[in-house]
Amino acid sequence: MNEWPLLSIITFLPLVGVVFILMIRGDEEIVTRNARNVALLTAGATFVMSLFLWFGFENGTAEFQFAEQNDWLPGTGISYHMGVDGLSVLFVLLSTFLTPICILASWESIKTRVKEYMIAFLILETMMVGMFCALDFVLFYVFFEGVLVPMFILIGVWGGSRRVYAAFKFFLYTLAGSVLMLVALLAMFMDAGTTDIPALLAHHFAPGLQMWLFLAMLASFAVKVPMWPVHTWLPDAHVEAPTAGSVILAGVLLKMGAYGFVRFSVPMLPQAAAEFTPLIYGLSVVAVIYTSLVALVQEDMKKLIAYSSVAHMGFVTIGIFTMTTQGVTGALYQMLSHGIVAGALFLCVGVVYDRLHTREIARYGGLLHRMPKYALVFMLFMMASVGLPGTSGFVGELLVILGAFQVNTPVAALMSTGLVLGACYMLYLYRRIIFGKLEKEDLKALPDMSGREVLMFAPLVVVVLWMGIYPMPFLDMMSASVDNLIANFETARAAAETAPALLALN
């Protein structure tokens, strides 16, 4: 297998699908049907290819695997370099796993410009996968920013009534961050003479420079996570995005910021990371409590889940900056779990939205009577979101709390209030939608989930339970890379502490 450029295949296979979709000719109806089929087949094939990563990945090492390197801009130290390690491989799989489900979710709900929609979605997949595989900062930057274009189009074209405002807000926030990250990229290139990520990981940046680089990257990553107070684009973007757009947004795009932290900020700028840890803790704790309270009073289902995402990502950022084995592993696990659970919750919203075309919570109630299957699935994902043991949500939360408790007990205690608040807003949401008397006339004729919808949820249900009951395969894939990350971080910090002493001796 190693001779194959597997990562390039996975990354660019969706573009092959795009070419096929572009070649479709004929009636509107035929084009629509074929575009759907081709997109689903392509996404399915990409997922099958990505399974080779799952089976071929070696757990014991922190080295980059499936690496490929080709000249891109000769003489500049900038190359086409791809590879995955334990920090990124599972996110590649998450992306390829969610995309076919998203295409299934868009099967009936997208009725206009289906061909263009599918093209945008496949391009989006290429960008996501490429971003997690890139081992060159310039390449990473291209994919990182490239993701935004199809997402921007998905919201702007297939979005709801206030889509233009949402798209503009999304754009403004991310633009501010991107510009600063580009500056950071250039500064790193000037300092290290290369943009190759493994080389940058080995390079030592001067402490003063680290501070500026860290702040510049923080601006970009914090928006993506999103951290408080740069989170307000997320609720609007989610509300206006089509269902599948929300799934990808919550499932994968929100992970880009946190991935940036573990790939760049922390290992490349360890001293700055240590220095800014209190800031990150502070913002994250505020995020957990603040957005949980805001989620409690939301009247729009998608907004509620969007705010809950901000709270959950607060756990992730805390976990990363604890720099303990449990904390970082928990953060990565929480990212994966949140990707699946939040994605599934948005799909759950999509199911009833497709039927009634409203996301207003007050318009629902008593769905248990008409849609028992839906109630069961929704219950499972709600509980996973709340972090019930036995679901994927618990493992991440537990590990993050264990990690946080080792380094900072007040932070651990404050973030744990998220457990209580999370239960409040999720149970309150569920009660208003599923429980109660079935009184509203238009709800009385709602059909339960169709075969297509069951098929869409089945893999998510399996993965959420699997990750909750037997998480070892996932944890094993991460462990070597996490250990390596922490070991390097500790070495760098220890070196930084002894460095002034050496200077004094001279």
Add this chain to the structure above:
Amino acid sequence: MTVAIVFLPLLGAILAGLFGRFLGRRGSQILTCLLLAVSALLSIPLLYKVGFGSGPFTVVLLDWIHVGTFNVSWALKVDTLTAVMLFTVTMISALVHIYSIGYMSHDPSVPRFMSYLSLFTFFMLMLVTADNLVQMFFGWEGVGLSSYLLIGFWSDRPSANAAAIKAFVVNRVGDFGFMLGIAGIYLSFDSAHLDTIFAAAPAMAGQSLHLFGMDLPLITTLCLLLFLGAMGKSAQIGLHTWLPDAMEGPTPVSALIHAATMVTAGVFMVARMSPLFELSEAALSTVAFIGATTAIFAATVACTQNDIKKVIAYSTCSQLGYMFFALGVGAYPAAIFHLMTHAFFKAMLFLGAGSVIHAMSDEQDMRRMGGIWKNIKVTYAIMWIGSLSLAGLPVFAGYYSKDMILEAAWGAHSAIGQYAFWMGAAAALLTAFYSWRLLFMTFHGAPRADEKVMAHIHESPLVMLIPLGLLAVGAVFAGMAGYDAFVGEDRMHFWKAALAVVGPDPIEAAHHVGEAVKLLPVVIALVGIGVAYAFYMARPAWPGRLAAMLPGVYRLLLNKWYFDEAYEALFIRPAFALGRILWKQGDVGIIDRLGPDGVSWAARQVARRTARLQSGYVYHYAFAMIIGLAVFVTAYVIGMEG
């Protein structure tokens, strides 16, 4: 065998839950009852084997979470404590399953109900067989989930939904402590595995833990964090408010979950962690104090409630208080003994109350009952047996366990022991009083229900009476049968190392207290019955007159000491108000206004101003150029001079 005991209920839950439509009502009932019955029957030889034979063992099932030095597995740890719990839980659960066939016969969602009951049983069994704290937490949260689902089972009722959420959220407050306790234990012991913790614990006594910027005594802090979890699950004062509301669930649920098993999980947890609690005097005293306070507090409230189920719910709360102060004085076997006997007689009281409610066409208010004992004689007898056992009258099960608790409290010879003893004794008086108040109000006096209801009164079917009869056997004989093994001569051999005792054995001390102390609870109970007779049979006008004499006290008790009102004002309304403020003022008002909206507004303003500059008149531009030139020249000259 252990695996079968634990996983058969899960099998039943999955089959009835997912394939209920194919199995049908009857099919799901038979299937779940059968699986539970097998599980219950298997637990008897297991208890015998572990308690009187080969002793404890552990079955490891599967790796769970291994990250760095944090290792937990799925495992079934069976020692005497677990075996007792397995026996109690499966036995009561099986009987409640059977009873539910009759009780829920008119309900449209029978398979769902049976599935939830079995699911609950599975989680409870996982809780008691845990060999590490994380698996215990799995069961802990799992029973919370099942309890939530079952309280809200009649989901059309807004009150049931509210009660379900309340139960889950209040428990989560306790779980917040449990979770931090797990984290603290891992930090201190580098493990979450029970046996490892217990082995290392004695060496850690006296060490301190740096927490929240303070140096706190290690073991005490950890124990109190865990105890917060126990308080939530076992409805101790402060976190008890969910339990009375949980009576919104169908009565079999109240019997199984909110009386016999789940609410005792906190007691089990403290007993399980006894090697840790034993090392901290302060933690044990706190447990005893909270327990004794809850015992008397809940008993006072029970005296004024009119809903038959609420009376029994507060009674449960009070009895759990007894178990906790037994734990707090170190009399772990007495607490577990009372846990077991209480499970039988309280489940029976609840199911008996269910039988009354069933007979009275779903009436729960005792003010609209009365004079029905002739119509439902079996139920009447059942309620008498349950009350006699609860009040702790000789021969009945409650007598053995409750007396032992009070004697152990007395025998502790400590201030906290004295407090617990006198609170417990006062609560015993109230217990007898409210139990007979319930009996008299429900069964005696003039009928206060309307004729339609009275005409319809009927004894419950056999499928409900047989489980009641079996529970009655337990409520009468469990005390006598278990006495020697649990707290008598054989207790060392029976418990082996399952319950730790450091220092003098409180049970031994309890056997040597004076005759007066041994006799006192019985005398008190008889007094309580007498007062209830005077108030509700002989002189029915007295209760009203007493309430009129002490209106403040009466209102305080009737409104359950205003806990709900206080929490509503302190937490719930502020949380919603704060959420709204943060959303409207914080996100929209500040962040958006200064952020994206502000930037776009500023951009528009700048653009508009700039556009105004482009007037098109040449002299405007020429003037601007001259001004600019002047500024630059001036700056240059000043720069040269500097």
